[in-house]
Amino acid sequence: MMEHSRINRKLVLFKFLHGFILLCMSTCLESTALRSLTLLGNESDRLALLDFKKKITADPFDVMSSWNHSIHFCNWVGVSCHRSTKRVLMLNLISKKLVGSISPSVGNLTYLTGINLGDNNFHGEIPPEMGRLQSLQYLNLSHNSFREKIPTNLSQCAQLRLLNLQYNHIKGSIPNQLSSLLNLEHLWLYGNNLTGTIPPWIGNFSLLSSLYLGENNFQGSIANELGHITGLVEFSVELNNLSSIVPSSIYNISSIHIFSVAENQLHGELPPNLGIMLPNLVKFFCGMNKFTGNIPVSLSNASRLQRFDLAANKLTGSVPGEDIGSLKSLVWLNFESNRLGNGKNGDLNFFSFLANCTSLETLSIFQNHFGGGIPGSLANLSTQLKSLTLGENLIHGSLPNSIGNLINLNRLGMERNYLDHSVPNEIGKLQKLVVLFLGGNKFSGPIPSSLGNITSLTKLYMEDNGFSGSIPPSLGNCRDLLILSLSNNNLTGTIPKELTKLSSLSISLEIADNYLTGSLPSEVGDLVHLTMLNISNNKLSGEIPSTLSRCVSLEFLYLEANKFEGKIPQSFKDLRALEELYISDNNLSGQIPEFIGKLEALKYLNLSYNNFEGELPKEGIFSNASSVSVVGNHRLCGGIPQLHLHPCPKNSQHSSRGLLSSKVVIPIACALAFIIVVSCFFIACSMLKKSRDRHATTRSYKDWKSSVSYSELVKSTNGFSVDNLIGSGSFGSVYKGVIPSDGTIVVVKVLNLQQEGASKSFIDECKALRSVRHRNLLKIITACSSIDNQGKDFKSLVFEFMENGSLDSWLYPRCEEESPNKRLSFMQRLNIAIDVASALDYLHHHCETSIVHCDLKPNNVLLDKDLVAHVGDFGLARLLFETSNDSSFSQTMSSQLKGSIGYIPPGMNNEFLFSVPINLLLN
Numbered sequence: 001m002m003e004h005s006r007i008n009r010k011l012v013l014f015k016f017l018h019g020f021i022l023l024c025m026s027t028c029l030e031s032t033a034l035r036s037l038t039l040l041g042n043e044s045d046r047l048a049l050l051d052f053k054k055k056i057t058a059d060p061f062d063v064m065s066s067w068n069h070s071i072h073f074c075n076w077v078g079v080s081c082h083r084s085t086k087r088v089l090m091l092n093l094i095s096k097k098l099v100g101s102i103s104p105s106v107g108n109l110t111y112l113t114g115i116n117l118g119d120n121n122f123h124g125e126i127p128p129e130m131g132r133l134q135s136l137q138y139l140n141l142s143h144n145s146f147r148e149k150i151p152t153n154l155s156q157c158a159q160l161r162l163l164n165l166q167y168n169h170i171k172g173s174i175p176n177q178l179s180s181l182l183n184l185e186h187l188w189l190y191g192n193n194l195t196g197t198i199p200p201w202i203g204n205f206s207l208l209s210s211l212y213l214g215e216n217n218f219q220g221s222i223a224n225e226l227g228h229i230t231g232l233v234e235f236s237v238e239l240n241n242l243s244s245i246v247p248s249s250i251y252n253i254s255s256i257h258i259f260s261v262a263e264n265q266l267h268g269e270l271p272p273n274l275g276i277m278l279p280n281l282v283k284f285f286c287g288m289n290k291f292t293g294n295i296p297v298s299l300s301n302a303s304r305l306q307r308f309d310l311a312a313n314k315l316t317g318s319v320p321g322e323d324i325g326s327l328k329s330l331v332w333l334n335f336e337s338n339r340l341g342n343g344k345n346g347d348l349n350f351f352s353f354l355a356n357c358t359s360l361e362t363l364s365i366f367q368n369h370f371g372g373g374i375p376g377s378l379a380n381l382s383t384q385l386k387s388l389t390l391g392e393n394l395i396h397g398s399l400p401n402s403i404g405n406l407i408n409l410n411r412l413g414m415e416r417n418y419l420d421h422s423v424p425n426e427i428g429k430l431q432k433l434v435v436l437f438l439g440g441n442k443f444s445g446p447i448p449s450s451l452g453n454i455t456s457l458t459k460l461y462m463e464d465n466g467f468s469g470s471i472p473p474s475l476g477n478c479r480d481l482l483i484l485s486l487s488n489n490n491l492t493g494t495i496p497k498e499l500t501k502l503s504s505l506s507i508s509l510e511i512a513d514n515y516l517t518g519s520l521p522s523e524v525g526d527l528v529h530l531t532m533l534n535i536s537n538n539k540l541s542g543e544i545p546s547t548l549s550r551c552v553s554l555e556f557l558y559l560e561a562n563k564f565e566g567k568i569p570q571s572f573k574d575l576r577a578l579e580e581l582y583i584s585d586n587n588l589s590g591q592i593p594e595f596i597g598k599l600e601a602l603k604y605l606n607l608s609y610n611n612f613e614g615e616l617p618k619e620g621i622f623s624n625a626s627s628v629s630v631v632g633n634h635r636l637c638g639g640i641p642q643l644h645l646h647p648c649p650k651n652s653q654h655s656s657r658g659l660l661s662s663k664v665v666i667p668i669a670c671a672l673a674f675i676i677v678v679s680c681f682f683i684a685c686s687m688l689k690k691s692r693d694r695h696a697t698t699r700s701y702k703d704w705k706s707s708v709s710y711s712e713l714v715k716s717t718n719g720f721s722v723d724n725l726i727g728s729g730s731f732g733s734v735y736k737g738v739i740p741s742d743g744t745i746v747v748v749k750v751l752n753l754q755q756e757g758a759s760k761s762f763i764d765e766c767k768a769l770r771s772v773r774h775r776n777l778l779k780i781i782t783a784c785s786s787i788d789n790q791g792k793d794f795k796s797l798v799f800e801f802m803e804n805g806s807l808d809s810w811l812y813p814r815c816e817e818e819s820p821n822k823r824l825s826f827m828q829r830l831n832i833a834i835d836v837a838s839a840l841d842y843l844h845h846h847c848e849t850s851i852v853h854c855d856l857k858p859n860n861v862l863l864d865k866d867l868v869a870h871v872g873d874f875g876l877a878r879l880l881f882e883t884s885n886d887s888s889f890s891q892t893m894s895s896q897l898k899g900s901i902g903y904i905p906p907g908m909n910n911e912f913l914f915s916v917p918i919n920l921l922l923n
């Protein structure tokens with residue numbers, strides 16, 4: 001039995017194996033047959049792909065190396081084929097940093113259904129041969145560098161459901177031929193240079209669900225026909241030059257969730273029944289247009305509304321509080337820069353209705369005509385509120401104590417109203433406050449000492465009020481303070497030492513136009529990062545402390561109209577960044593030190609009305625009469641003739657006694673009399689002038705330095721125009737910008753924030769970056785964190801512009817550059833080395849937290865117009881990892897940094913900072 005069954009089993013096994021082998025053979029034969037059938041088509045796909053590869057000129061990740069003969073093309077990276085026919089269905093090479101053009105041969109990939117080449121650096125034209133792809137459903141060429149027109153042939157891709165050409169530099173108009181793409185569900189052309197009008201035939205795309213045409217140069221009107229797209233969910237045409245009314249048919253598309261027409265020239269009124277017509281609204285943006293009329297009264301019916309932004313229009317009337325109050329999901333409510341309110345009592349009563357908007361985070365009524373007092377119902381606003389801006393209205397009365405309830409506020413703006421009485425001590429409960437604007441009111445009483453409890457404060461503006469008493473020493477606890485502005489109040493007492501020890505102060509300390517007495521504490525030397533110090537128009541006395549010279553970042557130093565005496569400290573020669581020095585109207589004496597003429601950055605110097613004596617130097621700043629003022633120093637002599645000082649005696653040792661004779665005595669006496677008369681006149685003038693100076697104290701120091709809005713950045717970069725684009729990549733885009741008010745050239749880096757956490761941590765990052773200041777470090781001028789016209793987070797960093805690019809480009813000029821002048825002399829090299837060394841010394845020894853650069857190389861050393869070196873990309877990683885306690889922040893930052901370090905070849909790194917754009921700038 002045992003034996004028999006064993007033989008039986010062997011037999012079964014044998015039969016099974018036999019069958020299996022036969023089966024294998026037949027399938028092999030079958031597939032060969034199939035293969036030979038499709039071989040021809042297969043081969044043309046392979047040739048087309050190889051041709052595609054040929055046009056790629058740079059491939060930093062080396063993805064294309066897998067496109068080789070040893071493996072079948074269906075296994076090449078980014079290629080997907082049909083399982084049996086082996087014809088190419090998808091080509092997906094998103095975010096591979098590929099450079100090159102797209103070969104017309106893609107048109108030979110007959111069965112292609114999807115092309116995704118987004119986020120690379122393809123340029124040239126979009127091949128018209130793509131029109132041969134009859135099966136194509138998805139075409140994504142977004143975030144590349146295409147500059148040519150949209151090929152009309154695309155109209156033949158009748159199956160197209162997604163056409164995404166966003167963020168290129170595509171010009172021309174949308175070709176009319178595309179009206180045949182009746183299957184389109186998503187048409188995304190955002191962020192190009194498209195011109196002409198928005199074609200009315202888009203209204204025939206009945207399947208369209210999202211339409212993104214923003215950030216182009218479309219003109220004319222929004223066609224009525226667009227209202228026929230009954231299923232449209234996302235409608236975005238912002239940042240164009242559209243100048244019509246919004247046709248009522250658009251408000252008839254009840255499916256719309258996102259509606260954005262911001263930053264155009266649109267006019268007309270918003271329909272009162274907006275909320276009933278568009279009951280599914282989630283986001284509504286129509287800021288920066290010319291809309292008139294009232295805020296719609298039917299918003300309660302759009303119960304899902306989260307963001308509602310009407311900023312910068314010409315809207316009038318009152319706020320329909322009851323309506324808005326019922327919007328439980330409301331997060332963002334922005335009415336700023338309109339003509340809302342009646343300037344009367346009760347204007348702000350709508351606050352009481354907002355109590356039910358428990359998710360509200362941002363509320364702005366800045367720059368309107370709201371009058372009356374702040375109602376007590378302020379206290380009932382959502383404790384989620386992070387930003388409350390009521391500035392530039394006609395608001396009277398006092399700031400209620402209940403402001404202390406809004407414990408999550410990080411931005412509070414009350415500036416330039418008519419608020420009076422004292423600021424309640426409860427303000428100290430706003431422990432998360434980062435920015436506080438109270439300037440330009442009628443506040444009186446003391447500066448609340450509880451402000452010292454708000455340790456997160458970075459900017460404190462209390463200027464132009466009637467605050468009295470002394471400056472509370474507790475402000476010294478605000479260890480993150482970058483800006484302190486207390487000018488033009490009635491402050492008395494001395495400058496507390498605690499304040500001058502606040503080494504975080506890196507932008508400005510302004511306490512001008514008060515009645516402060518005593519001396520300037522020698523601790524002022526601890527303000528090593530400070531850019532601007534303004535203590536003018538006080539009653540400060542004593543000598544100017546020589547420690548001030550330790551504030552090596554000082555660019556603007558205003559000490560005028562005090563009672564300072566003694567000499568200009570010799571140590572001032574270290575203030576190499578100084579651009580403006582005002583020490584007029586004091587009792588300073590002694591000679592004008594030679595080194596002042598050698599302060600290279602100095603652009604204006606005012607020494608008037610002191611008791612300086614001796615010979616005025618002629619070099620440097622002193623060689624330019626329009627940059628120096630020396631009047632009212634009667635014992636000064638010499639200088640350049642344009643300054644009209646009397647010549648110095650040939651040799652001051654030789655007294656002129658021997659020359660005395662009646663012939664000279666009489667003229668001298670006459671001259672003396674004349675001088676007395678003239679000086680009386682000047683004294684009178686200077687007294688008059690002093691009061692006028694109060695308004696002139698900002699001088700050339702720019703307010704925009706302290707904060708810059710999204711719209712200012714839009715203006716300065718011509719609407720982030722392609723002409724201003726100097727570099728882009730997955731980190732974001734970099735633009736050269738010109739600040740309109742003064743023509744300062746800057747570099748604006750707009751971060752591409754894909755990750756949630758990255759956006760939250762941005763403020764921290766800026767704070768860290770900004771507290772690091774040194775003459776030889778690339779300076780971050782400011783940062784802008786805002787919401788763009790799509791309602792997305794917008795973050796950017798603004799850096800100073802470096803004319804001479806990176807050191808790298810000087811040391812190793814590329815062969816194709818003709819660079820006859822690009823040679824550094826030995827002295828220049830030495831100076832650059834010294835500059836870099838001082839930057840490192842600062843990073844290692846003089847920062848609050850020591851910073852290790854980790855990535856110092858010529859590429860990261862940038863040269864300004866005078867070839868002074870500025871180290872960029874200064875160990876961001878280290879700085880952030882060490883200073884941040886917020887673990888989520890460190891995580892997101894570290895993952896970003898890890899993603900870039902190592903992977904990116906030399907010359908292409910600095911993923912996060914700015915060297916790349918600067919280099920590009922030179923090309």
Ligand SMILES: *[C@@H]1O[C@H](CO)[C@@H](O)[C@H](O)[C@H]1NC(C)=O
Nearest residue numbers: 044047048049051105107108
């Ligand atoms: C693509 O097709 C065209 C026309 O059929 C042909 O001339 C061309 O050689 C093909 N390209 C490749 C790379 O096979």
Ligand SMILES: *[C@@H]1O[C@H](CO)[C@@H](O)[C@H](O)[C@H]1NC(C)=O
Nearest residue numbers: 065066067068069070071077
């Ligand atoms: C071809 O590509 C495969 C997959 O990337 C790779 O392993 C192989 O080394 C490549 N062969 C050649 C000859 O480059």
Ligand SMILES: *[C@@H]1O[C@H](CO)[C@@H](O)[C@H](O)[C@H]1NC(C)=O
Nearest residue numbers: 179199200201202203204225
């Ligand atoms: C939209 O489609 C209709 C019907 O197919 C056609 O008559 C009309 O011309 C099209 N509109 C535009 C603007 O092309």
Ligand SMILES: *[C@@H]1O[C@H](CO)[C@@H](O)[C@H](O)[C@H]1NC(C)=O
Nearest residue numbers: 227247248249250251252253
């Ligand atoms: C809005 O839609 C309704 C029904 O679909 C239609 O009767 C009405 O004419 C439309 N109004 C406008 C202004 O298009």
Ligand SMILES: *[C@@H]1O[C@H](CO)[C@@H](O)[C@H](O)[C@H]1NC(C)=O
Nearest residue numbers: 276277279298300301302326
């Ligand atoms: C609008 O909302 C109000 C109250 O919330 C409700 O009574 C009314 O029926 C709604 N109107 C429409 C057209 O849905």
Ligand SMILES: *[C@@H]1O[C@H](CO)[C@@H](O)[C@H](O)[C@H]1NC(C)=O
Nearest residue numbers: 322325326352353354355356
């Ligand atoms: C807030 O909501 C509650 C309950 O839904 C309601 O009773 C109350 O009237 C609302 N308050 C305001 C001010 O709208």
Ligand SMILES: *[C@@H]1O[C@H](CO)[C@@H](O)[C@H](O)[C@H]1NC(C)=O
Nearest residue numbers: 425428448449450451452453
């Ligand atoms: C500051 O905070 C502490 C404790 O948080 C509190 O005791 C103190 O009263 C506060 N100071 C002021 C001036 O409000």
